[in-house]
Amino acid sequence: MPSTKTLREGSTPKRAAILAAARELFLANGFDRSSVDAVAARAEVSKRTVYDYFGDKRTLLQAVVDTVGESLVTTIRRILDDTLTDVADLTETADLEDVLVAFSMRIATDMLGSAEYATLQRLVRTQAGSVPEGGENALADTPDEALAERFAALAEAGLLDVPDARLAADQFIALTFNVPLNRYGSANAAEDGRVRPLVVEGVRTFLRAYRAG
Template sequence: MPTTKTLREGSTRKRAAILSAARELFLADGFDRSSVDAIAARAEVSKRTVYDYFGDKQTLLRAVVDAVGESMISTVRRTLDETLTGLTDRTEAAGLEDALVTFSMRIATDMLGSAEYATLQRLVRAESRNLPHRGYNTMADTPDEALAERLAALAAAGLLHVPDPRLAADQFIALTFGVALDRLGSANAVEDARVRPLVVEGVRTFLRAYRTA
């Protein structure tokens, strides 16, 4: 069971070094074969420091998964800011479609095609029994909620009719990345050129349901 003792916040540099070392060893050797001694040696800290910062190896694994997930959430928020901000009711229909496709393709390359995403998927699949519950993923609903907020903003600008922003976000994801995952087994646009046509058609289907007249 993860530790319940009070942990030290400690040095940001040392914490990052421990997380990086643990991530590398968990991916290379697996959780069970990665010792705290080996993690400490790679991070160039003492074994005591690892325990002081994280308490035990299971808590450290969860911290690694959380750190990767937080990095990906930052990617989602940055992409939303760069692609779906500043649109107004004067935006032409084609402009809104292009913006949503651009957002989707950026997610399919910058996130779903990233080493961070591959790392998260590998850790969650391989080490599920050592995580708090099956399918544990620190990202949880955060990206969906961030997209829902942006869709609500587009509705406020008069571009969309979105009675339930979270439902609209879930449907947008299902129509774009979800279709690619179901049909191709991946939504990684870097590796598979078939992803883009599916994303484009998904965006168009979404707009037929939600675009204002």
């Protein structure tokens, strides 16, 4: 059972060192075989400091997962800003198809092909029984909601007909990324050339459903 003690925020460099040490050890040795003593030694802090900052080892694991997830969310938001911000410049759905394909391919390479994503997958897959209940989804709803905001803006610009922006975002993700994930076990376009055609067709299917007019 996770600790209920009051935790200290403490020193930012020490917290970062503990998280980095825990991440390395959990990946290399597994959660069960990685002791708090080993984490403290690698982070060059006291065992007491680890407990003061994180309470127990399971909470530390969740903090590692959350930190990786937050990094991925930052990547997704950067890609959104790079590709789906200037909606006023889009005048035709053909332009929109190109932009949505560009966005999807950036996700499939910069995010799904990243070391951070691979780390998150390994942590959740191999330590699934140790991550606290409800903690498996480190990305939570943040990326879906951010994409929904962009779709709502595209609807306001008259390019999409989107009665429910969040549902549209969920369906877009299912059409573009879940298909290669289900078929190939990965949507990493950086390593698998079969991903792009499925992503492109997913975008086209989405536009057939949500194209304005």
